[in-house]
Amino acid sequence: MENTEKAPNGVNLEALIGTVTAVKSDPSLARFRFRAHNRWVAGAHSKTTIQGFYGTGKEDSSRKNPFVLEGDEPPVLLGGDAGPNAVEAVLHALASCLVVGLVYNATARGIGIDSMELELEGDLDLQGFLGLSKSVRPGYEGIRVICRVKSSATDAELQDLWTTSQEISPVLDIIRNPVPVFSELKKV
Amino acid sequence: MENTEKAPNGVNLEALIGTVTAVKSDPSLARFRFRAHNRWVAGAHSKTTIQGFYGTGKEDSSRKNPFVLEGDEPPVLLGGDAGPNAVEAVLHALASCLVVGLVYNATARGIGIDSMELELEGDLDLQGFLGLSKSVRPGYEGIRVICRVKSSATDAELQDLWTTSQEISPVLDIIRNPVPVFSELKKV
Numbered sequence: 001m002e003n004t005e006k007a008p009n010g011v012n013l014e015a016l017i018g019t020v021t022a023v024k025s026d027p028s029l030a031r032f033r034f035r036a037h038n039r040w041v042a043g044a045h046s047k048t049t050i051q052g053f054y055g056t057g058k059e060d061s062s063r064k065n066p067f068v069l070e071g072d073e074p075p076v077l078l079g080g081d082a083g084p085n086a087v088e089a090v091l092h093a094l095a096s097c098l099v100v101g102l103v104y105n106a107t108a109r110g111i112g113i114d115s116m117e118l119e120l121e122g123d124l125d126l127q128g129f130l131g132l133s134k135s136v137r138p139g140y141e142g143i144r145v146i147c148r149v150k151s152s153a154t155d156a157e158l159q160d161l162w163t164t165s166q167e168i169s170p171v172l173d174i175i176r177n178p179v180p181v182f183s184e185l186k187k188v
Numbered sequence: 189m190e191n192t193e194k195a196p197n198g199v200n201l202e203a204l205i206g207t208v209t210a211v212k213s214d215p216s217l218a219r220f221r222f223r224a225h226n227r228w229v230a231g232a233h234s235k236t237t238i239q240g241f242y243g244t245g246k247e248d249s250s251r252k253n254p255f256v257l258e259g260d261e262p263p264v265l266l267g268g269d270a271g272p273n274a275v276e277a278v279l280h281a282l283a284s285c286l287v288v289g290l291v292y293n294a295t296a297r298g299i300g301i302d303s304m305e306l307e308l309e310g311d312l313d314l315q316g317f318l319g320l321s322k323s324v325r326p327g328y329e330g331i332r333v334i335c336r337v338k339s340s341a342t343d344a345e346l347q348d349l350w351t352t353s354q355e356i357s358p359v360l361d362i363i364r365n366p367v368p369v370f371s372e373l374k375k376v
Contacts, residue, residue, distance in 0.1 A: 010230030015266050020318055030314035030324075034276050038283035040304040042198030046287040048280040050272040055264060055314070062263050067272045069257070071284025075250050076243060078203050078292070084238040084255045086285030086359045088222050089277060092236040094369075095226035096259025097274030099234040101317070104266070116228040126218035126243070129289070129356050130208055136218075139361030145371040155375050162373035168319050170312060171274045173327030175367045181282075181360060183333040185350035187343050 011107040022056075029056045038071075044079035045072040087140065090175070091120040097171035098147065105164050111157060114150040143175065199295040210244075217244045226259075232267035233260040275328065278363070279308040285359035286335065293352050299345060302338040331363065 006013065023030045032055035038048045051066035052059060071086055073079025084092070095118045106113050121144050128138030149158055166172055194201065211218045220243040226236045239254035240247060259274055261267025272280070283306045294301050309332050316326030337346055354360055 007231075011232070012266055019266065020320070023315060023318055024320060027313075027315055027320075030318070030320075032312045032314055034273075034279060034310050034312065036276060036279035036283055036306075036308045038280070038287060038306040038308070040287050040291065040301070043195075043291065044288045045198070046284055048283050050276045050280065053262075053276070060262060060264055063269060067276075069272070069277070069280045069284075071280065071287070073288060074241075074248060076248055078200055078207065079288075081251060083284075084257065085222075086281045086288065087362070088224060088238045088241075088255075089257070089281035089284060090359060090362055091222060091224035092226070092238065092257045092259065093274045093277035093281060095224055095236050096234055096257075096271075096277060099226060099228050099259070100232045100261060100267075100274065103228065103231065105319075113228070118224075118226040120224045120226070122222050124220045124222065124358060125215075126220055127211060127215055128361070129358055130211055130218070131293075131352070131356050132208070132212060132215075132218075137361055137365070138356050139358045139365065140367050143367060143369045145369060147371070147373045148376045149373060150376050158373060158375055162371070164319070166371060168317050168326050170317055170326045170328070171278060172369060173316070173325055174275070174278055175362055176369055177325070177327065177366055179328050179331060179363045181331045181333060181364055183335070183350075183354060185335045185337060185346060187346055188336045188338050 008110070009103050009107045009113050011104060013107055016104060016108060031055070044077070044085075045070070045082045047071070087122060087124060090140075091122060091143070094143065094145065094171045094175060095120055097169050098145065098165055101165040101169050102147070102161060105168070106161055109161065111153045111161060112151060114152070116147065116149045118148070119146045120144065196298070197291050197295045197301050199292060201295055204292060204296060219243070232265070233258070233270045235259070275310060275312060278328075279310055279331070282331070282333065282359045282363060283308055285357050286333065286353055289357050290335070290349060290353040293356075294349055297345075297349065299341045299349060300339060302340070304335065304337045306336070307334045308332065
């Protein structure tokens with residue numbers, strides 16, 4: 001396993017070690033606040049703008065332009081299909097999260113990843129969303145993830161890496177465990 | 189409140205009523221399976237492709253092209269900033285979901301929405317993701333949502349609408365309550 005290059009798996013290993021060391025010495029640097037702003041367009045269509053966030057003790061202003069994410073529903077769910085729907089976006093968030101955790105931890109362990117693909121699916125009974133049944137939850141009943149990795153590491157090393165990736169995954173934690181959500185509607 | 193137009197709030201009211209009626213008479217139509225495919229690019233960067241899904245008793249093939257969502261991390265989190273990160277994508281999913289539920293229920297109730305914006309923020313302690321503390325959860329400690337609505341409806345009508353929108357929101361349910369996730373890593 002070649003581990004002397006500066007950016008194995010495309011990750012700056014020195015910066016990764018530096019971040020871990022910095023947070024160990026000052027845990028307040030680990031406090032992050034992420035934000036999103038959403039504007040309704042029409043029907044099921046809305047646009048989310050994501051740019052600034054707080055972290056490492058300061059406001060981050062490195063993004064010169066915001067990211068804009070479209071949300072909509074497909075025609076069968078009465079939308080105009082301008083973007084994936086909200087529960088599809090959850091699958092994206094989960095995949096993206098698991099990838100980052102796996103790649104960062106692989107890099108820290110000196111494991112090279114040649115390629116990686118994830119397949120995700122989630123089952124949902126629309127009776128909950130339609131308000132037709134109080135006993136049917138509106139969200140996913142279950143989600144399945146298959147991660148296919150090409151690597152010269154052993155199967156045991158990869159399984160251990162996968163276990164760690166799940167343990168430290170923010171989005172997997174958000175999905176598997178309760179997160180308090182405080183909400184407020186204001187008439188303007 | 190004008191409710192005789194065919195698409196109040198940009199929602200096809202006849203289709204909405206038709207969907208509810210159809211699912212009431214055959215609840216199996218409400219079973220949906222959503223999917224996502226993610227491919228790692230390099231470092232924290234991955235791309236999620238979203239296209240087909242199963243619902244209303246059949247595979248949906250209405251989308252001629254897939255949606256592609258980019259996931260990455262900002263520089264301070266060792267990424268190349270090719271897209272919002274995974275926990276920011278969660279905020280987008282939540283916003284998009286609440287908007288759809290609110291607009292559909294408003295339409296069913298004959299409430300017109302003139303405009304709507306949502307502000308979301310979530311607090312996260314990176315010590316969990318970095319594996320530096322077993323007592324710090326990797327996911328959000330809490331999320332706040334403020335929904336600002338312009339409408340001629342009364343404040344009481346809008347608050348009731350907001351309550352319903354939360355009760356039937358798939359993504360809010362996924363975030364507030366546990367969802368089982370089955371995962372598997374395969375070496376290829």
